[in-house]
Amino acid sequence: MTDDTIVQAAGLTRRFGDVLAVDDASFELQADRIYGLLGRNGAGKTTLMHLLTGQDFPSAGALEVFGHAPAENAHVLQQLCFIKESQRYPDDFRVKHVLRSAPWFFENWDADFAEQLVDDFQLPLNRRIKKVSRGQLSAVGVIVGLASRAPLTFFDEPYLGLDAVARQTFYDRLLADYAEHPRTVVLSTHLIDEVADLLEHVLVIDRGRIILDEGADELRESATTLVGARATVDAFVGARDVLHRDGIGGLTSVTVTGLTAPERREATASGIELAPVSLQQLVVHLTRSSEKEFA
Amino acid sequence: MNPITEARAIFLQIAEQIENDILSGAHPEETQVPSTNEFAAFHRINPATAAKGVNLLVDRGILYKKRGIGMFVAEGARARIMATRREDFREQYVLPCWRKPTSSASARPRSPT
Incomplete structure (x- = not known):
């Protein structure tokens, strides 16, 4: 205090x-x-x-x-x-x-x-x-x-x-x-x-x-959405905490927290697109994922 | 003026915006820049956030404080910003071009120097 x-x-x-x-x-x-x-x-x-x-x-x-x-x-x-x-x-x-x-x-x-x-x-x-x-x-x-x-x-x-x-x-x-x-x-x-x-x-x-x-x-920098080919994105995400996952066909988009600058470069280098997550999206993802915890 | 986006911390965007205005000549060296409250009202952001952006530039020696008057653009600020940006460009865009898109780090042909 x-x-x-x-x-x-x-x-x-x-x-x-x-x-x-x-x-x-x-x-x-x-x-x-x-x-x-x-x-x-x-x-x-x-x-x-x-x-x-x-x-x-x-x-x-x-x-x-x-x-x-x-x-x-x-x-x-x-x-x-x-x-x-x-x-x-x-x-x-x-x-x-x-x-x-x-x-x-x-x-x-x-x-x-x-x-x-x-x-x-x-x-x-x-x-x-x-x-x-x-x-x-x-x-x-x-x-x-x-x-x-x-x-x-x-x-x-x-x-x-x-x-x-x-x-x-x-x-x-x-x-x-x-x-x-x-x-x-x-x-x-x-x-x-x-x-x-x-x-x-x-x-x-x-x-x-x-x-x-x-x-x-x-918060503004805490979460990132990774968009790319499913195999590439999944390999990069690995065991990270996933806030949200979405996909269509072979494309997938995964929202994760706590990416460091070198990790961002690594993701971009392997062809993954990085998108920012707005506070509203972050709150929606967070309150949804805590729902799942109880389900 | 660029709108505030979601991508990065707002205070970084404010700092960058002021730097842009110094580079473009909108804020010549040794002239006063708007107050943090004016930046906050203009960009519709929290004044503490605007102050954080301004203070970042004070720490870098781009702006300096005249007690009781306000913030001013430091002498040589333009040259310093350009030097930093050149370095950032090399880090962000030139160096990645040396890496093969799909190869792992060990397969990189040679290190760029």
Whole structure:
């Protein structure tokens, strides 16, 4: 643990009856980084964020956020902002009421920034929150999450219903504001390709377990797809760990991890084509191969 | 400008991009280059990643830091980049041509020097 560690989880577990929603998760979050929390539907992303934000209690394990257990702890909670996928607001609230009440909860709230974001997302301030579209509701969450400037901000699938333009606006504003006001951001998302370049560090959760905890740059170079004649590729792959295998006729494509530069040259020299693997493909392969383990 | 691709670490691509711009004359020697935040916003990447790319060039003596002002292209940066690239080209493209496509390493006719 370093001085920059703001979240420390050891053996964190949350059980619902027979289901282990979070299973023995141990990881750390460092200050002022953008994290990606990736995983399939029902993998445990939201439960994990509920635990980190003190909205649920762990069944087992230790958890410290800003040095303390988060549940019922004002010192911790006032530094957090959690934008949920389906945030509920009081029934008679209008959009402007949400933005007006936000500074009660977030001491770093920047009203000017919020106003600018309202313009960017073209939000109708006077409309009742019950009447706005799904995308506009997501935009409200995004604005609260950005303008709160909380030291630790969670976005849980913040883009539901947001069109491509609005999503790009979100990513751009997040990057620009993060550069000026560094803080820790956890983005939970399925749209991995869209956010891949924004992330500094990636956590992949599958069936409650953290199966990957790695810097984005390291991941980017970690896997390679080898394409070529089946015999040549198989001979080269040998006993390596194979993430994914595909083939058609005499051609085969195999995804492996951890190729060194000399090995790459050797592969190219023997007529194998090397193709990069995107973060999204890597996560798909990883979560699939851990499925097979259980089958 | 080349788009960021999946192939390699982004910070390497950023470093390469800045080098390209120095070679093309877009960033002449002893002039200021954009800040890491500007690179991050332009390429839509994490600022820490952009900083990593810029710092790589500082380590290589291509860029240097003027405290409180920003990053500048070092004198002789162009010549240094060209020398490195010539060497890389030899490693990546010229040397492999000496190897027979299907033979094993021992069957190589002679070593290129």
